[in-house]
Amino acid sequence: MTLPLTIENLTAHYGPTKVLEDLSLSVGAGELVSLLGASGCGKTTTLRLVAGFLEPTAGTILLGGKDLTKLPAYKRDIGLVFQNYALFPHLSVLENVAFGLKQRGISPAERQKRALAMLERVGLSPLADRLPGALSGGQKQRVALARALVIEPPLLMFDEPLSNLDAKLRIDMRVEIRQLQRANGTTSVYVTHDQEEAFSISDRVAIMNAGRIMQFDTPEVLYQRPANAFVARFVGFENLIPMHVLARQGEQVIAEAAGGVKLHFNQDRFGQIPDDFVLAARADGLAATANLAAEGLPAMLGLRTYLGRAYQYQCETAAGLLVANGSLSDPLRSGDGARLVPLPEQCCILAPEHS
Template sequence: MTQALTVQNLTAHYGATKVLEDLSLSVGKGELVSLLGASGCGKTTTLRLIAGFLEPTSGSIRLGDKDLTRLPAYKRDIGLVFQNYALFPHLSVLDNVGFGLKQRGVAPADREKRAKAMLERVGLAQLADRLPGALSGGQKQRVALARALVIEPPLLMFDEPLSNLDAKLRVDMRVEIRQLQRANGTTSVYVTHDQEEAFSISDRVAIMNAGRIMQFDTPETLYQRPANAFVARFVGFENLIPMKAVARDGATVTAEAAGGARLKLSQERFGEIADSFVLATRADGLAVSTDAKDEGIPATLGLRTYLGRAYQYQADSAAGQLIANGSLSAPLEPGAEAKLMPVPDQCCVLKPE
């Protein structure tokens, strides 16, 4: 895939505080990449650096064969969709959409034609003469989208575009955004703190923390094979159990958790296991067994909650608080002793933190 956007070794400061450290990222042509993370992780800073509202301390930003690093924002030709829509309150919907074309010297008649066509595509043709103040949140979002798309930018960026909408509309809009982006083949960068949103809409997702990318991969890989403890926790691995390999027998490793519980793990199924590692699982990845012969982490079950497809237990073990899902056929009472057994396909072996 040809790279449309290439960000290399970007470092940025706010005053003396380093907010972005040596960040590199490339986005393929037509690809939609999300920057995902909690507030303050640097995702918006990255977007603003690419847009040209901030200047990096070092590093470079290229779009196609154009070096953007020191180009003023208004010459970058990037479509932007803002969190609060940022529509021009004093201009009609049509003029809002036509604004970028006007800057590019498109003749009024042509401008109007193209803006109208774009409004048609987002289903707002009938509101062309309204002022933005008279629109609903979803309509404003569509105008913002149309305004960014009509200039046919080589790069389209979204800054938390759906966070001001209600839940139902959010889902509809993200489908709509994805469809438009696909149909136009516009290379896109999408900033969000919502994991579901990022995973559902993106080709690839960069999970960020403290000004760095922790992992940059497809949603599937991120969800199933987190590369480190941070990402594992972020994508919902509730149990992170530090372990040590105490014996090796061919592909089988005997590992010990705090408290002395031992597990035999096959490297064929769990992947390569180092001497010291973290076993990460979701609640589904820890089976609950009351059979004394089974090999697992002994635990005392606590609160039981009903999930519909399973019962979930808060369990106390020598290796710490664990969360495990047990079958619906045999509900267990709080206080019951049980063994918690890692399910091979649902576990990840990670480097210790």
């Protein structure tokens, strides 16, 4: 069984502080959606609201059309995997996994059978009789996963499930989680602050900041076409250069950056360009060249670092400190003047930040 999750206009407060503002999100049946953001962005609050550990001040939570908003946590039928595993320390691995089945009034023989089958799937059946205290972090997380999956919930939620594991195990576990989730087709919400984790595991990712969703889309779109400066910075666009349009000639737009440098943009590539905008580029979207005649931002090169595929330069420009890459065949020296040429296919044009 798998159901879509719809969150509508959810608002939540901790005491007088508003931690979630008018948040709406829909997760399709069988889809895995990540909530991604720094701590305090509201992602865990959202999860706790859906789980029923917190009450929203406004808004509704629908699972397959059924309103969960006023339901107590134990009636919501949601599988949860916690950051600290939250295993029952006094129960064996098998009893931990069978716990949810026991609450559903399933006979001891049947729940033992199902719990063992689930432990088999996560590769832990030999440890069925151990207490959680005798398990490693990875094993504990598998037990937590088995315990949440065995009740066959219509919705699974993960709260930073891998943040207590070491790097290698983290990658193995996220592949495993994704495979189990795919195989069961369970609708899932995955909370993390790790961008790589979110992008690698999810169908869609909601990037959150200050209790709002900044952009909700597939990892590909988020990575290549961020919708605003916040998301751009989050996905690694180091250079955000404010620009002002001076003239428009058909699809050609001439815009000016700080220091009076003029650049040409083509609306065929970027779509409608507003009068004031921000040019966003990663380091590899800004090419450093010694050719001072090239159309680009005049810069004074600072520290050079070797990346293997390119050199990277810290550059001082009239628009502030920027980061640009330069070719390996043509190393430039610190202290040299250079031009930083934006590569249109790797740049984005965004609305200016209001601040």
